[in-house]
Amino acid sequence: MSGFGANYSIRDEIREFWSERAATFDQSVGHEIFSEAERRGWHQLIRKHLGDGAGRKALDLASGTGVISHLLHDMGFAVTGADWSEAMLAQARAKSLQRGSNIRFIMRDAENTQEPRASYDVITNRHLVWTLVDASAAFEEWFELLKPGGKLLIVDGNMGRKSWVTRLRLRFGGKPGHGNLAPGMAERLQRIREHVHFSGEMPAETVVAELLKVGFVDPVIDRQLIAIHWPQARKMSFWRGLERLTQDRFAICVRKP
Ligand SMILES: C[S@@+](CC[C@H](N)C(=O)[O-])C[C@H]1O[C@@H](n2cnc3c(N)ncnc32)[C@H](O)[C@@H]1O
Numbered sequence: 002m003s004g005f006g007a008n009y010s011i012r013d014e015i016r017e018f019w020s021e022r023a024a025t026f027d028q029s030v031g032h033e034i035f036s037e038a039e040r041r042g043w044h045q046l047i048r049k050h051l052g053d054g055a056g057r058k059a060l061d062l063a064s065g066t067g068v069i070s071h072l073l074h075d076m077g078f079a080v081t082g083a084d085w086s087e088a089m090l091a092q093a094r095a096k097s098l099q100r101g102s103n104i105r106f107i108m109r110d111a112e113n114t115q116e117p118r119a120s121y122d123v124i125t126n127r128h129l130v131w132t133l134v135d136a137s138a139a140f141e142e143w144f145e146l147l148k149p150g151g152k153l154l155i156v157d158g159n160m161g162r163k164s165w166v167t168r169l170r171l172r173f174g175g176k177p178g179h180g181n182l183a184p185g186m187a188e189r190l191q192r193i194r195e196h197v198h199f200s201g202e203m204p205a206e207t208v209v210a211e212l213l214k215v216g217f218v219d220p221v222i223d224r225q226l227i228a229i230h231w232p233q234a235r236k237m238s239f240w241r242g243l244e245r246l247t248q249d250r251f252a253i254c255v256r257k258p
Pocket residue numbers: 015016019020032062063064065066067068069083084085086089109110111112126127128129132133
């Protein structure tokens with residue numbers, strides 16, 4: 002792939018990049034969940050911001066292999082997972098079949114979902130916001146999809162800001178990006194980063210400012226994610242684990258009035 006043009010856009014490249022990663026995505030710590038301690042940490046985070054499901058309708062955008070969708074399902078939400086990668090959806094559907102969860106997985110663009118307006122109680126996404134091409138279109142869409150009083154929970158991080166551990170690791174010859182990327186994929190990821198809306202740093206405060214512009218209220222930025230990151234770090238190499246604990250990762254919760 003040499004460049005983006007009329008016949009091959011940044012959106013095609015994002016979809017293709019993740020489709021190529023779908024088969025092995027769940028092998029990485031930080032993607033699939035490898036301990037009950039981590040699962041508890043996720044349940045706590047979701048409960049803290051969204052409450053228990055009690056049959057309420059949840060839309061997990063960029064659902065990937067369905068990790069967050071399944072956490073929501075555990076907690077009693079009626080879950081729809083949406084992703085634009087057929088390969089990711091195939092993994093998610095296989096997982097749902099294996100676990101006997103009745104999650105509806107659909108192929109959709111998170112910036113334009115074609116879902117009914119004012120039809121969801123909660124919307125979630127993990128590691129989607131950094132890769133949005135048109136973030137304001139996406140935020141407007143999510144606002145429209147929520148019922149009045151509905152909540153949006155974003156989990157992401159400011160990966161453009163290198164932690165002191167990352168700087169040290171790179172200085173001593175460590176590879177940039179994820180440790181487990183196939184050859185050429187780190188460069189592709191870097192190129193994607195250069196073409197998305199949040200191409201430099203993505204501070205949580207900047208994301209919140211853009212969410213408020215489309216009408217969301219009551220923003221909460223939550224960096225208390227140790228109950229998730231500590232069990233993850235314990236399953237990683239020493240340096241990767243330390244990196245996980247020092248990166249600027251956060252959750253953001255906002256409400257539609
Ligand atoms: C880093 S993965 C995260 C998957 C999942 N949210 C998780 O945390 O396990 C990013 C996912 O976002 C999806 N994605 C990126 N942009 C999207 C868009 N505009 N619409 C739908 N899916 C998108 C990709 O196909 C991929 O499955």
